[in-house]
Amino acid sequence: MVEDNLDYKEYLKEHGLKSTKQRNLLLTLLHEASTFATAEDLYFKAKQADDTISLSTIYRILELFNKKNIINKTTLLEEAKAVFELKPIAHRHHLICLGCKKIIDIDHCPLESFEKKLEATTDFSIVDHKLELYGYCKECKNNIPKKS
Amino acid sequence: MVEDNLDYKEYLKEHGLKSTKQRNLLLTLLHEASTFATAEDLYFKAKQADDTISLSTIYRILELFNKKNIINKTTLLEEAKAVFELKPIAHRHHLICLGCKKIIDIDHCPLESFEKKLEATTDFSIVDHKLELYGYCKECKNNIPKKS
């Protein structure tokens, strides 16, 4: 996988970004990741390929990618940490298990017509929305914790 | 307003919470607030009524209210700070202007039937969702900032 690091040279150029070892590596890791990742997650994975990479570089690159609209940055539930994912080709949402934290991708977005209606009633121009669903998966349903 | 601080004594008891000056004050402020507020927002407002209240008390009370399901805690967009609001009586979402940050309450939730469908296809038991919509209001539409 490490030899693939330069695969994204053209991709980076297309987005007006200089190609560096660290940026290529991070794009590789983001492509490999199947779920949201924190900066720290990516840092530890990155270290396996490049022992000297620093966490601040991860943060700087993620901020850059976010500005260039290559990735999504968000926060899940009430977590303090931000999480990142490659911007999916199609608009998409997530269903997250509160037990085991597994994440299911949902390709269908039920909000298109709702947004149109809202635009009409509020006179807003709606550009985006954030939708995540939370529940318990088949395996975790039977172990739903009590409120404290 | 300050004299109203004890109005919530019964309310607190109902939720199994001891009534204190600080908790009453915070409930007053949360009721007065028309939008999401950060811990710091509430701290500054609280100081006007009680000069010696401390920020850690605000955090502790907010955490407590959140656990007791009296308030919602969430994060908007990519902001670092958490925001809080009294849990509205009816399930509700928000439309947020990216220009002036004004927040419009949306009473209708378009997701009920969608959740049912999802439960059937994924075998999840869905307990909650987070939906916020982002756009530009009538006044801000004409000043949409360019990407950097």
Place this chain on the structure above:
DNA sequence: ATCAGTGCAAAAGCTTTGCAGCGGT
């Protein structure tokens, strides 16, 4: 009187920044 609640200060966790040196074009 008891024990939870609070204020203060310090610590912790996530993220950003200053600076000197490295590396891509």
Place this chain on the structure above:
DNA sequence: ACCGCTGCAAAGCTTTTGCACTGAT
């Protein structure tokens, strides 16, 4: 060779925690 990118360490900001005191029942 230039100037942006990176590593390191330090700082910044939000939130949490330890401890001694206060206050509600």
